[in-house]
Amino acid sequence: MRVKRIKLREIFATNSKKTLEIELETEKVRVRSSVPLGTSKGKFEALYLSTSEAASKFVFIKNKFLSQNFNSQEEVDDFLHSLDRTENFSEIGANLALAISSAFLKAFAAENHQEVFEFLSKEKAKMPRPICNIVGFKGSGDVEEYLLLPVHQTSFRENMEKIMQAYLKVAELLKIRDPSFSFTKDLESAWFTRLSLIEILKILTKVSNEFLLKIGLDFAASHMWDGKQYYSYSMNNYIFSTQDQLNFVISLARKFPIFYIEDPFNQEDFVSFSVANKQLSPKLICGDDLLATNVKRLKDAIDLKAISSAIVKPNQIGTISDTIKFVKLAKENKIFTIMSHRSAETDDNLICHLAVGLGCDYIKVGTSGERVSKINELLRIEEILNK
Numbered sequence: 001m002r003v004k005r006i007k008l009r010e011i012f013a014t015n016s017k018k019t020l021e022i023e024l025e026t027e028k029v030r031v032r033s034s035v036p037l038g039t040s041k042g043k044f045e046a047l048y049l050s051t052s053e054a055a056s057k058f059v060f061i062k063n064k065f066l067s068q069n070f071n072s073q074e075e076v077d078d079f080l081h082s083l084d085r086t087e088n089f090s091e092i093g094a095n096l097a098l099a100i101s102s103a104f105l106k107a108f109a110a111e112n113h114q115e116v117f118e119f120l121s122k123e124k125a126k127m128p129r130p131i132c133n134i135v136g137f138k139g140s141g142d143v144e145e146y147l148l149l150p151v152h153q154t155s156f157r158e159n160m161e162k163i164m165q166a167y168l169k170v171a172e173l174l175k176i177r178d179p180s181f182s183f184t185k186d187l188e189s190a191w192f193t194r195l196s197l198i199e200i201l202k203i204l205t206k207v208s209n210e211f212l213l214k215i216g217l218d219f220a221a222s223h224m225w226d227g228k229q230y231y232s233y234s235m236n237n238y239i240f241s242t243q244d245q246l247n248f249v250i251s252l253a254r255k256f257p258i259f260y261i262e263d264p265f266n267q268e269d270f271v272s273f274s275v276a277n278k279q280l281s282p283k284l285i286c287g288d289d290l291l292a293t294n295v296k297r298l299k300d301a302i303d304l305k306a307i308s309s310a311i312v313k314p315n316q317i318g319t320i321s322d323t324i325k326f327v328k329l330a331k332e333n334k335i336f337t338i339m340s341h342r343s344a345e346t347d348d349n350l351i352c353h354l355a356v357g358l359g360c361d362y363i364k365v366g367t368s369g370e371r372v373s374k375i376n377e378l379l380r381i382e383e384i385l386n387k
């Protein structure tokens with residue numbers, strides 16, 4: 001494939017901050033690809049540059065893409081690594097790397113007259129189950145996400161219909177129990193409330209029973225960890241040692257219909273992950289900041305039996321090929337894979353195609369506002385798969 005034109009532009013993400021979009025034109029097609037932004041980023045994620053820094057790097061590398069023939073995604077991504085030559089894309093920026101890498105993926109698919117998910121794999125393609133953020137406190141220093149998910153596989157559409165109704169039902173109950181509730185949402189369009197963690201879990205228990213769903217929690221615990229000894233919950237006023245945190249996570253998971261627990265410990269504490277994983281099996285203990293979509297960290301987690309599921313965020317690692325390797329390793333080791341949005345997204349729906357094309361078990365998305373863009377794309381993909 002020969003690139004005729006490659007252009008970088010700044011666009012806005014859903015948190016009103018600037019992000020990058022690449023427009024790529026080959027002899028046959030023109031595609032665009034943009035990258036999301038995280039708020040509670042992990043320490044082990046590949047490095048993002050500011051959009052202006054990325055733009056100045058782009059000036060230097062732009063022409064290198066015009067003078068070459070690229071035959072595969074691996075070639076493109078190897079080339080990006082060779083331009084960068086660091087472990088974490090600190091030279092050209094993981095945001096620039098992923099914008100280019102994913103634009104190439106779209107161009108390969110389009111030149112083949114295929115949807116991206118079909119291009120990735122027609123055989124492995126399957127609809128993921130949704131995990132949706134319902135009540136949320138992004139960036140608060142407390143449990144960040146209260147999620148709902150189905151555990152039985154019906155169609156994506158049926159699952160989403162249940163979750164959407166549950167999301168609205170949760171708002172009704174919050175309105176009754178929290179006098180200050182005014183339908184405010186966080187960055188991912190999850191409801192914001194002043195109720196306590198336990199009160200929220202009671203509401204979600206009622207709603208999850210009614211709609212045959214289970215509860216998920218993203219503790220994002222690295223952001224509660226003081227770096228030495230304690231986890232402090234900014235809104236619930238708990239201060240926990242590692243042992244307290246472990247006991248708390250286990251007791252919550254046994255008391256409430258919780259099936260999914262993401263980042264319950266800080267991103268370096270593989271040991272506590274392992275204890276929780278053993279004691280709470282078959283519930284899903286999931287690594288996000290712990291793994292940072294990094295194959296080396298996933299290998300360690302597998303060796304230590306620290307997790308039973310893994311968040312997949314392409315922008316944590318910087319290329320499509322690295323993302324594919326991560327999903328492959330997880331699957332080979334029977335680790336459930338959860339493709340995930342970031343707290344600030346764009347109108348780019350590529351993660352939906354990656355989730356389906358790579359055969360991920362779940363996809364983590366939001367349920368209202370601009371977040372429905374991903375859900376609607378998945379409904380369209382399901383229609384194609386059902387043909």
Ligand code: 2PG
Pocket residue numbers: 037038039040041042144145188218220288340341342343344
């Ligand atoms: C997470 C994500 C998405 P962020 O913690 O799982 O929900 O948030 O993009 O801020 O890391």
Ligand code: MG
Pocket residue numbers: 218220262263288289
């Ligand atoms: Mg997370």
